Amino acid sequence: MNQARAIRLMLCATFALLGVLVALYLLLHSLGYSSLVCPIAGCDKVQASVYSKILGIPVSAYGIALFMVLLSSAIYALLNEKDTLGSKILLLGSSIGVLGYIYFTYLEAFVIQAWCFWCVTSSFMMLGIYIASFGLQKTNSI
Numbered sequence: 218m219n220q221a222r223a224i225r226l227m228l229c230a231t232f233a234l235l236g237v238l239v240a241l242y243l244l245l246h247s248l249g250y251s252s253l254v255c256p257i258a259g260c261d262k263v264q265a266s267v268y269s270k271i272l273g274i275p276v277s278a279y280g281i282a283l284f285m286v287l288l289s290s291a292i293y294a295l296l297n298e299k300d301t302l303g304s305k306i307l308l309l310g311s312s313i314g315v316l317g318y319i320y321f322t323y324l325e326a327f328v329i330q331a332w333c334f335w336c337v338t339s340s341f342m343m344l345g346i347y348i349a350s351f352g353l354q355k356t357n358s359i
Contacts (some may be wrong), residue, residue: 221352226295228349229307233288236342239335240252240280248273259331268321268359276321280339283314287346294353305326 245251246264253260263269269276287310295304318340325332 222298223295225353226291226304228348229311229353230288230291230295232342232349233284233291236284236339237281237288239339239342240277243277243335243339244275244281247277249268252265253335255334256305257334258300259303259336260333262331263325263329263333263336266324268324268329283310284342286310287314288324303351304353307346308354311343311347311350315340315347318343 242251243253243264246253247269253264255261271279287307290302290303290306290310294300294307297303321336322340325336
C-alpha cells in the first residue's frame, strides 16, 4: 500500500474514533448519564439550546452515527487497498459533516452566542477527516 495513503487513512480512522468518543460523551450528558465538564463557559448553554436536538434526537447521536460510518470506511479502505469505495465514502461523509459543523458553528457564534468546547473539538475532528480524505483522492489515482 502507498505509504501516504496508509497514513491518511490512519489519520481518518484516528479522528473518527476521537469524534465517536466526543459525541458519545455529549450524548451521555444529554441523556442525563454524565455531568458536562467544560474548560470554557458555554457548553451547558449550547447543550440546552433548542438546536441541540433534531427531530427530538440529540445532535450528538447523529455525530456518533456519522463518525462510525467514517471509522468503518477508513478501516475498510485500509484493508481493501484496490477498492476506492471507502475513500469515496470518507470524502462524501466528511463533506456532509463539515457542512453541518459550519451550520452549528454559525448557530453557536451568532444565535446561541456561546461556545461548546466539545462541539468545537468535534468539528476539528471532522475537518481533519475531510482534509485527509481529500488528499486520498489523489493517492487513489496513483
